[in-house]
Every structure is written in C-alpha cells, then in structure tokens.
Amino acid sequence: MNPQKCKPQRREGAKVRKDKDGGFSSERASNGWTKVSAVVDIPPLGARVVKSAHGDIAVFRTADDEVFALRDKCPHKGGPLSQGIVYGRHVACPLHNWSIGLDDGKAVAPDEGCAERFPVKVENGFVYLRI
Amino acid sequence: MNKMKLVMVGNGMAGVRTLEELLKIARDFYDITVFGAEPYANYNRILLSPVLAGEMTLKDIMLNDVDWYEQHGIRLHLGKKVARIDRSVGKVVAADGTEENYDRLLLATGSNPFILPIPGRDLQGVLTYRDIQDTNAMIEAAARYKRAVVIGGGLLGLEAANGLRQRGMDVTVVHLMEWLMERQLDRTAAAMLQKSLEQKGLKFLLRRQTGAILGTADGRVTGVRFADGEEIGADLVCMAVGIRPNEELARSAGIHCNRGIVVNDTMQTFDPRIYAVGECVSHRGTAYGLVAPLFEMAKVCANHLAHMGIGRYEGSVTSTKLKVTGVDLFSAGNFTGGAGTEEVVLHDAAGGIYKRLILKDNCIVGGVLYGDTVDGSWYLQMLREKQNVAQIRDQLMFGQSHLGNTGHQGQSKAAAMPDAMEVCGCNGVCKGTIVKAIKEKGLFTLEDVRRHTKASSSCGSCTGLVEQILASTVGGAYSPQPNRAKPMCDCTDFTHEEVRRAIREQHLLTIPGVMRFMEWRTSNGCASCRPALNYYLISAWPHEARDDPQSRFINERAHANIQKDGTYSVVPRMFGGVTNSAQLRRIADVVDKYQVPTVKVTGAQRIDLLGIRKEDLPKVWADLAMPSGHAYAKALRTVKTCVGSEWCRFGVQDSTQMGIDLEQAFWKMYAPHKVKMAVSGCPRNCAESGIKDVGVIGVDSGWEIYVAGNGGIKTEVAQFLCRVKTAEEVLEYAGAFIQLYREEARYLDRTVHWVRRAGLDYVKQRVLDDAEGRKALYARLQYALRGEKDPWAERAQGADRHEFEALTV
Numbered sequence: 027m028n029p030q031k032c033k034p035q036r037r038e039g040a041k042v043r044k045d046k047d048g049g050f051s052s053e054r055a056s057n058g059w060t061k062v063s064a065v066v067d068i069p070p071l072g073a074r075v076v077k078s079a080h081g082d083i084a085v086f087r088t089a090d091d092e093v094f095a096l097r098d099k100c101p102h103k104g105g106p107l108s109q110g111i112v113y114g115r116h117v118a119c120p121l122h123n124w125s126i127g128l129d130d131g132k133a134v135a136p137d138e139g140c141a142e143r144f145p146v147k148v149e150n151g152f153v154y155l156r157i
Numbered sequence: 158m159n160k161m162k163l164v165m166v167g168n169g170m171a172g173v174r175t176l177e178e179l180l181k182i183a184r185d186f187y188d189i190t191v192f193g194a195e196p197y198a199n200y201n202r203i204l205l206s207p208v209l210a211g212e213m214t215l216k217d218i219m220l221n222d223v224d225w226y227e228q229h230g231i232r233l234h235l236g237k238k239v240a241r242i243d244r245s246v247g248k249v250v251a252a253d254g255t256e257e258n259y260d261r262l263l264l265a266t267g268s269n270p271f272i273l274p275i276p277g278r279d280l281q282g283v284l285t286y287r288d289i290q291d292t293n294a295m296i297e298a299a300a301r302y303k304r305a306v307v308i309g310g311g312l313l314g315l316e317a318a319n320g321l322r323q324r325g326m327d328v329t330v331v332h333l334m335e336w337l338m339e340r341q342l343d344r345t346a347a348a349m350l351q352k353s354l355e356q357k358g359l360k361f362l363l364r365r366q367t368g369a370i371l372g373t374a375d376g377r378v379t380g381v382r383f384a385d386g387e388e389i390g391a392d393l394v395c396m397a398v399g400i401r402p403n404e405e406l407a408r409s410a411g412i413h414c415n416r417g418i419v420v421n422d423t424m425q426t427f428d429p430r431i432y433a434v435g436e437c438v439s440h441r442g443t444a445y446g447l448v449a450p451l452f453e454m455a456k457v458c459a460n461h462l463a464h465m466g467i468g469r470y471e472g473s474v475t476s477t478k479l480k481v482t483g484v485d486l487f488s489a490g491n492f493t494g495g496a497g498t499e500e501v502v503l504h505d506a507a508g509g510i511y512k513r514l515i516l517k518d519n520c521i522v523g524g525v526l527y528g529d530t531v532d533g534s535w536y537l538q539m540l541r542e543k544q545n546v547a548q549i550r551d552q553l554m555f556g557q558s559h560l561g562n563t564g565h566q567g568q569s570k571a572a573a574m575p576d577a578m579e580v581c582g583c584n585g586v587c588k589g590t591i592v593k594a595i596k597e598k599g600l601f602t603l604e605d606v607r608r609h610t611k612a613s614s615s616c617g618s619c620t621g622l623v624e625q626i627l628a629s630t631v632g633g634a635y636s637p638q639p640n641r642a643k644p645m646c647d648c649t650d651f652t653h654e655e656v657r658r659a660i661r662e663q664h665l666l667t668i669p670g671v672m673r674f675m676e677w678r679t680s681n682g683c684a685s686c687r688p689a690l691n692y693y694l695i696s697a698w699p700h701e702a703r704d705d706p707q708s709r710f711i712n713e714r715a716h717a718n719i720q721k722d723g724t725y726s727v728v729p730r731m732f733g734g735v736t737n738s739a740q741l742r743r744i745a746d747v748v749d750k751y752q753v754p755t756v757k758v759t760g761a762q763r764i765d766l767l768g769i770r771k772e773d774l775p776k777v778w779a780d781l782a783m784p785s786g787h788a789y790a791k792a793l794r795t796v797k798t799c800v801g802s803e804w805c806r807f808g809v810q811d812s813t814q815m816g817i818d819l820e821q822a823f824w825k826m827y828a829p830h831k832v833k834m835a836v837s838g839c840p841r842n843c844a845e846s847g848i849k850d851v852g853v854i855g856v857d858s859g860w861e862i863y864v865a866g867n868g869g870i871k872t873e874v875a876q877f878l879c880r881v882k883t884a885e886e887v888l889e890y891a892g893a894f895i896q897l898y899r900e901e902a903r904y905l906d907r908t909v910h911w912v913r914r915a916g917l918d919y920v921k922q923r924v925l926d927d928a929e930g931r932k933a934l935y936a937r938l939q940y941a942l943r944g945e946k947d948p949w950a951e952r953a954q955g956a957d958r959h960e961f962e963a964l965t966v
Contacts, residue, residue: 060966067959071681071707075963085964089681106723109711111684118684120711120719125684136598136609157966 059147059154065091066151073108073117080157083144084108086128088115093153094128095146101126101139160188163462164249164259166239166406168193170202171435171451172265173221178459180229182678186463189231190257192249194238197289198223201599203448203631205292206481209320213596215289220599232257242410244428261430261462264407264418268400268436268446273308277370282378283394286317295395299324302392306330306381308367310337312479314397315354319481321395322358329360329389331367331381341477341488345504346511346527353484353509362389370394402437402444417444422469424458434458440472447475448631452601460650467676468650476537485629487533490523490540491515498522503554512554519547531571532556534624545916548876571625580622583615588626595630603627616870646686648672648679653903657693666694666702682708689904692791692827696899699941706957712789715960716948717774725774726767728788729781730824733798733817733836734762740783747780761795761833763788772961779953784824791905792827793834796820797845801838801855810855812838815884819853822888823895825945826938829902829911832895833868847875850898850908851891856880860887864894864920865912873909876917879925893924893934900937 068074068087075098076083082098084107092115098108105121115128125134131141145156163179165172168191176189199221207213226233237251248258270285272278282302284294299305299321307318310332322328330337336347351361366384373379380390402417413419413427417439424432424440434454436446445451450473457470476489494500494515503512510528514521514536521540526533535556539546546553574580576589594600594609606623607614613623644650651659656675665671668690672682682690687708694702706714717725731740744764748756754768763786769777778785787794796819799805801812816836826832835844836853846852848868852875854861859882866875878894881887897920902911912920924931952961 062966063964067964069707069959074959077963077965079966082963103721104723105721106719109715109719109723111687111710112707113681113683113687114679116683121721123684155966 058156060157061152062155063153064151065093065148065153068093068153071112073110073112075106075108076155078155078157082106082108083155083157084117085146085153085155086112086117088112088128091148092128093146093148095144095155096126096128096131097142097144099141100124101133101141102137107141161186161260162258163187163189163261163263164257165189165191165263165265166249167265167267167435167437168195168199168233168235169265169267169435170199170220170448171267171455172263173199174452174455175263175265175434175458175462176229176231177221178456179462182459182465183463187261189229190234190259191226191231192234192237192239192251192255192257194236195288195290196236198226198233198235200289201631202288204596205286205289206316206320209286209292209295209317210323211320212323217596239406242406242412242431244410244431247430259430261432263458263462264426264431264433264437265435266403266406266437268444269403270396271399271401273367273396273398275367275369277372277378278396279376280370280372280378280394281376282372282392283370283396286313286395286397287400295321295393296324298393299326303327304329304391305393305395306389306391307395307397308381309397309399310334310361310363311340311397311399312338312477313400314395315479316481317395317397318359319354319357321393326393327360328358329362329391331362331365331383333364333366335364337361337363338477338479338488341492341525342486342527343492343513343525346486346488346513346525349506349509349511349527350479350484350486354481357481400436400446402439404437407431407433407437415439415442422457422471423461424454424470425461432458432462440470443472445473445475447477448601449473450475465678474537474541476533485526485528485530487526487530487628488524489533489537490521492523492525494523501550501554514553516546519545519550521546529556530628531621531625533628534621542914544914545918548917549913571622571629574622580626581610581612581615581619584611586610586612591623591626592630595627600627601631618870645689646683648677648682648686649675651675653689656690657697657901660693660697664698666698668694668705668708688713692829692904695827696941700944706960713791715771715774716785716789716952717769717771718789720767722768723771724768725771726765726788727769727774727777727781728759728763728765728786729783730786730795730820731763731783732820732824733796733813735798735813735817736764743781743783747777750780751777759788761788762797763795772963775952775955775958775961778949781949783949784947785949787824790827791830792825793820793823793832795833797833797835797849799837799843801836805838807841808838808855809857810838810860812836812844812853812855815853815855815860815887816844818884818888819851819891822892823938823942825947826895826899826942828895828899829904830907832898832908834891848872849875851894853887853891859883862887862890862894865908865917867907867909876912878917878921889931889935890924892938893931894920896934896938896941897923899941900934 062076070087071089073084073086084096084098086094098106100107100119102124105119107117109120110117116125118125124137126141131143133139147154201218201220204218237255239249240252241250248256250256270287284291305321305326305328307314307330310330318328318330336344337351368384369382371380378394380388382388404414404418407418408414418426418433418437420426420433420438420440424434426433435451454470457468460468479486498515498517501514512526514524520543524536574588577587579587591610591612598609600606613620645653671690691705691708695704711719717727751773753766757765759765796816798813798816802808802810832850834851835846835849837844837846838855846854848866852863861880862878863875864878867873898908
C-alpha cells in the first residue's frame with residue numbers, strides 16, 4: 027500500500043468479501059454500505075477501530091457529531107490514528123504527534139503525507155462505511 | 158456584506174508578519190492593500206549581511222514573493238511611496254497619484270539610516286547600509302574599488318565592514334567611542350572582539366570624530382578627515398551610525414510622534430483607526446531596532462485588527478548577537494553594572510572566552526558573553542523572568558548544559574560543529590539540515606525550527622544547540638521565547654498560570670467551561686491544551702471536576718503504554734519493588750496465556766510485559782490481579798528502594814518499608830508530569846535517591862529528604878530539603894512538597910523545572926517554615942486521593958469497555 031496517495035477513494039460498489047465469522051452479514055446493505063456502529067457508541071472527540079477484511083479502519087466522531095473514517099495508520103510511521111486525541115476536525119497521532127485532517131486525511135504542514143479515506147455516512151443514528 | 162478595507166504602508170518584515178498573523182486568525186475579515194516603496198516584495202532584511210558577505214544571495218532571503226500576495230488576495234503596489242494620508246476621508250495617496258481608501262490603516266514604515274550632517278555626505282561613493290539597494294551598491298563598489306571606510310563601530314557597522322572585507326576590500330572601521338559596540342559590550346569583550354576582527358583583516362580607528370568626507374572635483378569620494386585634522390583615503394564610505402524611526406508620513410498627517418510614531422499597548426496610534434508596528438513606532442518611549450520585538454508587536458496588532466483583541470504588547474527585553482561568521486557574541490540587559498549590582502566574571506583570555514553577568518538582588522539584570530554563548534538564551538530567560546539565582550550562583554557561569562546532557566556527542570558549541578554532525582539524536586537531524594531550513598523557509602523562532610525540522614522537538618536536550626544555530630544564522634533577529642509570556646498553545650493567549658488561576662477563582666469545572674470563560678479561539682482545543690486543562694481541573698477540584706478521558710493521551714486513557722507497533726505494555730505495581738511467588742506465578746501464567754513476546758525488568762524495579770494487544774488488556778489485568786503501576790501516566794510511578802536495615806549489613810533505616818509506605822500513600826496520584834521517588838537505607842544510596850523527584854536517604858538519626866532530581870533527558874542532582882526523624886514526617890514533608898508541585902507547576906513540568914523557576918527558598922518557606930501550611934498541603938493531597946480507584950481493577954470489571962473493544966464487519 028502506498029501511504030502517500032491522497033485520493034484513494036474506493037470505487038463504488040467495491041465487492042464485499044464474505045465475513046469469516048458471518049455474524050455481521052445481516053448488517054450489510056445491498057448498495058455497498060455497511061453498518062458499523064451506532065453514533066452514540068463512538069465517544070464524542072473520540073474514535074473506534076473497525077476490524078475489516080481490508081484492515082483496521084478508524085471511525086472518528088467530532089464534537090459536532092460529524093463522523094469520518096480513515097485507515098488506522100499514520101502516514102508517518104504507521105501509528106494507530108484511532109488512539110489519538112481528536113480536536114476540531116483533526117486527530118493527533120499517538121506515536122509522534124503528527125496532526126492529520128479527518129476530512130482529507132492529510133498531515134498538517136509542514137509535515138507531509140496522507141492517510142487513506144473511506145466513504146462514511148450517518149443515517150438514523152447509525153454509521154455506515156463503504157469498504 | 159462589504160469587507161472592511163485595510164491598507165498597509167510599508168512592506169517590510171514587521172508589516173508583513175502582521176498580515177500573516179492576521180490571515181491566520183481572520184482570513185476573510187479585510188480587503189487588504191499594501192504599499193511598498195522598494196521595488197521588491199518582502200525580504201529578510203537581517204540577512205543582508207550574509208548577502209553582502211557573499212554567503213547568501215538575494216533569492217535566498219526572500220520571505221514572501223509576489224505570488225504570496227496574489228494567493229492571499231492582497232493588492233500590492235510596489236515601488237510606490239505613499240505621500241500623504243487624508244484622515245478626514247480615510248485614504249492614502251501615493252507620490253504617483255495612486256489612491257486607496259481605508260477603514261483601518263497600518264503604518265509599518267520602518268526606519269531610515271542616520272546621515273551625519275557633515276560636509277561631503279552627498280559625494281558619490283558615500284552609502285548607508287539599510288536595504289537591498291545599499292547592499293547591491295556596496296557589492297558593486299567592492300568589485301571596483303580597494304579602500305573602504307565604515308563610520309560606526311556598532312552592530313550594523315561591523316557587519317557591513319565584515320561583508321566588505323569578505324568581498325576583498327581593505328576596510329577601516331572608524332568609531333567615535335572608546336570601544337566597539339559600546340551599547341552592547343563592555344571594554345573587555347569589545348577588546349576581544351576587536352582582536353578577532355583584526356585577525357580577519359579589519360582595521361580600527363577608535364575615538365575618532367569624523368569632521369568631513371573628502372572628494373574630487375567631480376564629486377567622487379576620496380577620503381575622510383577627522384576633527385583633529387587627520388585624514389585617511391577611501392574609495393567607499395559607509396555610514397552606519399544608527400537609525401531613526403521613519404515617522405515623516407505619520408507626522409505630516411498630524412499623528413502624534415515622539416522619536417517614533419507613538420502607540421499604546423495595542424499598537425494603536427493616537428488616531429484609533431490607524432495602527433503602527435515595527436521600527437517606526439515608539440512604544441513606552443522605546444523604539445526597537447531588532448526583529449524579535451517587532452514580531453511580538455505584529456502578533457498583538459493582528460489580534461486587535463481581527464477584533465480578537467486581548468493581547469497587549471508590554472515591551473521587550475532585547476538581546477544582541479553579531480552575525481559575523483566565527484565570532485560568538487551575546488549581550489543583553491544592563492551589562493555595565495552600577496550601584497547596588499554585583500558581577501560574576503569568568504575570563505579565559507587565551508581560550509578566547511569571556512562571560513560577565515550582572516546581578517542585582519540575586520537576579521540577573523544583564524550580561525555579556527564572548528566566545529561561548531551557548532547559555533545566552535538561558536541567561537536571558539532568567540533575566541526576563543526575574544528568577545532568583547541565589548541557589549545556583551556557584552554554577553551559574555558554567556551554564557545550564559554542563560552536565561548530563563546526552564544525544565549530541567557532548568557538543569556544546571554549535572559553531573564548532575560541522576554541517577554533517579547530528580544535533581538532535583532523537584530525530585536524527587544534523588546541523589546542515591537545520592541551517593538550510595532556517596534560510597530557505599525563513600524561520601525565526603525555536604518553535605518554527607521544531608515544526609519544520611523536528612530538531613529538539615522530542616526530548617529537548619539539544620534545545621540550546623538548536624537555539625545557537627538559529628541565533629548564528631539569523632543573528633539579532635533571534636530572541637528566545639520568554640516562558641513568562643508564553644501562552645498555553647495556539648488556542649489562547651493566556652498562560653498556564655492565568656488559566657490555573659481562573660479555574661481556581663471562577664470555580665470552573667469543565668473543559669468547555671474553561672474554554673468559554675477564557676474565550677478559546679478553537680471550539681474544542683488541541684492535543685496540547687486539552688490534557689493540560691484536564692489535569693488543572695481535576696487537581697484543582699478533586700471529587701468535583703470529572704475526568705475527561707478524551708482529553709487524555711492514549712496511554713492514560715487505555716492505562717497502558719502504546720508501543721511503536723500499536724500494541725501495549727503492562728507494568729503491574731510492586732510496592733517498594735517487593736514481590737512474591739504468587740505474583741510472579743500469576744505474571745508467568747499471563748505471559749504464557751497471552752503469549753507475551755517480551756518480559757523485561759524495568760529500571761524502576763518492576764516487570765514490564767510488552768506486546769499486549771489492546772483488546773486483551775482488561776483480561777490481562779483481571780488475571781494479574783495486581784494494581785496498576787501507572788507506568789503510562791503523569792502520576793506517581795514507582796518508589797525505588799534498597800533492602801535497608803532488614804538485611805543489609807550497612808543499612809541504618811528500613812528503607813524498604815519506608816518505600817512501601819510512600820507508595821501506598823501516594824499511588825493513584827496524578828501530577829503535572831511523572832513523579833519518581835526512591836528510598837535508600839543509608840548514605841551509600843543504592844536506590845539512587847539523588848536523581849529522583851523525591852529522594853529519601855536513611856541516616857542514623859532519621860531521614861534526609863532531597864527534591865527535584867532527575868535522571869532522564871538531563872541528569873539533575875536532587876537538592877537537600879530537610880532532615881526529619883520519623884517515617885510519619887517523611888510522608889508529611891514529601892506529601893506537602895508533591896502537593897505544592899501539583900498545585901503550582903505547569904503541565905509537563907518535572908519537579909526540577911518547577912523548582913528551578915519557583916526557587917528552592919520558596920519551596921522551603923512553604924514546606925519547612927510554615928508548619929500549618931505544610932499540614933494543609935498534605936491534607937489536600939490526602940483528600941484528593943481519598944476514594945481514588947485502581948483503574949485496572951475497574952476496567953477488569955468492565956468499565957470503559959468501548960475503549961478496548963473493536964468493531965467488526
């Protein structure tokens with residue numbers, strides 16, 4: 027995976043692989059969106075990790091209840107962004123304190139790099155990811 | 158809605174810095190227009206000396222090119238001098254007739270070089286040294302002519318002389334006073350400087366008053382005649398005898414001026430719609446010629462222009478460094494002494510080192526350093542903070558970095574380091590990289606350098622070196638950030654102390670409450686202020702303010718230490734470093750059950766289990782059935798002990814039990830930073846009490862207590878606090894000391910940093926002299942800890958489950 031790429035939006039209708047456990051398959055919607063959590067289960071100014079077949083994805087919730095999803099991997103040295111402090115629309119990586127924009131995945135200058143973004147939406151209090 | 162119109166007259170460093178600060182906090186507030194008399198965009202005027210000396214080019218020193226103005230929607234009129242201000246209708250008119258209306262006007266007209274009122278001053282070949290044009294004229298002259306005379310042996314004159322010499326001219330510096338740079342140096346330092354410049358080939362004529370400049374009939378300079386009739390030949394004469402604030406425009410518009418445009422603490426002139434910053438202003442009777450104060454003004458001015466005004470500019474203590482390659486010189490404050498002052502001097506003539514500090518009432522009021530300036534910024538900081546130095550007088554001259562600093566090969570003089578040598582051992586940054594970033598990116602502050610290069614941004618032990626590199630690269634423009642006035646972070650202009658006071662006095666209980674009351678600029682702070690606020694709240698109002706886990710660094714939120722691969726490490730508490738077979742057996746079982754890859758004995762007499770997956774943490778804690786070691790927290794870590802009188806043939810006190818008692822009493826205690834303690838059973842001190850925040854040493858008659866030691870980044874030997882008789886007294890005195898630290902230190906201060914600032918005398922007065930105060934401090938600590946739970950036990954039983962459970966799809 028190339029951690030530098032800054033427009034890694036996945037294509038629409040990316041094929042959903044079979045879940046090994048099968049337990050959550052009923053949560054999948056037909057149009058490629060997958061229900062991952064209730065918004066209230068993510069702490070405000072916090073994050074949860076979603077373990078997926080595509081690797082760990084961090085789902086963030088801001089103070090205004092906006093929800094964002096990034097690959098759980100800092101472009102610097104791969105730190106788990108889900109563990110960082112969330113402020114405004116940014117998260118500070120727990121390893122070396124890089125600031126990453128939640129909406130664009132980009133490191134705040136003068137640092138350079140980009141975390142992969144995933145499409146995310148909130149409906150009726152639930153968070154959906156397209157992975 | 159139409160935007161307000163802001164017009165700036167003057168396109169120099171102070172003005173443009175004001176615009177940069179303004180755009181940072183209020184991007185779309187104004188429609189901005191800039192008039193610059195020079196045909197260039199904003200360049201770094203203080204780097205003209207290296208340009209003259211041929212070490213840099215004009216391109217290297219551009220700070221904002223024309224594109225920058227365009228990108229930010231700023232209308233730029235270059236090469237247009239503003240001729241008048243019409244305050245009645247709010248407009249400025251340039252000499253070529255260009256007009257602009259303004260709602261707010263910012264004057265940043267800078268200064269003019271002073272021209273001696275002597276015959277011959279208009280001759281061809283007589284120059285001043287102020288801008289690119291002057292610099293280019295000198296470079297051209299150096300190529301064609303041989304002999305140069307620089308009038309003025311101050312900072313600017315010497316830099317000009319050095320530059321001309323580098324360009325191959327035969328340079329004589331003429332100075333009116335008895336020694337060089339008399340406004341910054343004493344006679345001894347000036348003599349050393351003169352000698353070293355003479356070795357570079359400069360000549361000096363001191364105590365010479367210039368009477369006239371001589372020239373040919375067709376108006377070309379030929380020499381200089383002094384008041385006593387002596388003459389010397391010259392093909393180029395550079396006048397560097399000082400600068401005068403350029404107040405002409407303001408004065409002609411009827412704005413009050415007095416050796417500069419007079420401004421108040423918000424940088425407003427007597428016309429409230431007109432602001433002024435930079436070398437053109439007179440603030441509290443002082444006009445500043447160095448860049449650092451100008452940047453402070455810029456910040457305050459931008460704040461007020463953006464209607465966010467709470468900042469005030471209250472003047473600056475300035476310091477000087479000379480930008481001549483190979484000369485290390487620093488001067489600040491009152492360096493001449495006088496009634497009521499005393500001086501400390503270190504003079505090694507052969508080694509080329511001279512240090513002189515002036516003290517008054519045990520505070521540094523000024524100083525001169527020559528040859529070894531590594532501690533200049535440290536002295537300046539103590540000067541500004543009026544720190545009492547009575548306790549460190551005996552070490553003062555040897556500086557801050559004389560012991561224990563690691564990570565940069567023992568280097569303390571940046572000038573002596575080759576470009577390829579590593580400065581910052583944490584982030585692998587070498588000197589050349591730092592110099593390059595400073596020059597290319599136009600960096601001025603330590604913070605800038607840290608952001609761009611990461612040098613000194615981790616453990617900070619190379620900060621002094623980075624500051625030196627910064628200072629020698631940008632010269633007089635560099636001024637260390639005064640800790641006193643430093644705001645908590647970019648979200649606010651308030652200092653740590655101001656925020657703590659407001660929390661206490663206003664009975665603030667939540668982070669949003671503090672941010673509202675103190676008008677935070679950001680809606681929910683940043684990763685730097687939120688953990689500090691959380692600590693200030695829970696330490697000021699125990700059992701009232703609620704801990705906010707989302708404002709804790711991950712280690713304190715997850716109660717384990719995050720590792721580079723995202724796994725965690727677990728260090729169970731072993732009170733006093735004592736364990737038993739049952740604990741060890743459970744640890745061994747956990748290691749097997751969770752396949753813990755590494756088990757390590759720590760430096761603090763405990764066992765570290767590394768590589769544990771986050772989701773396993775609560776189960777690991779349940780299986781261990783041992784309390785949290787808080788090895789991850791800004792809290793009491795460990796109390797290290799030796800075996801003491803129970804076993805040791807030398808021990809005179811039961812240090813193990815004393816350590817257990819201390820740890821039992823104070824564990825679960827959060828603090829501004831980690832707190833480490835140790836107890837030794839005799840003065841052989843096997844528990845290394847001399848480098849702990851609180852170190853206790855058993856003696857035959859009782860216990861000695863040492864405080865504010867540190868064994869980490871920089872080894873700091875703990876200082877003797879007192880001797881007590883009983884174990885109960887050890888608890889009370891140590892507890893009172895720690896509580897005072899918890900109440901008064903800044904977040905992330907170790908005890909050594911706080912004690913250095915507050916002074917050991919103050920600590921002694923609060924903890925030793927005031928018995929009732931001591932008991933009250935101790936009681937407050939006990940109250941804060943009452944009912945505090947073991948975080949591992951709580952989480953083993955299911956608290957904060959969401960923190961540890963991943964979602965799956």
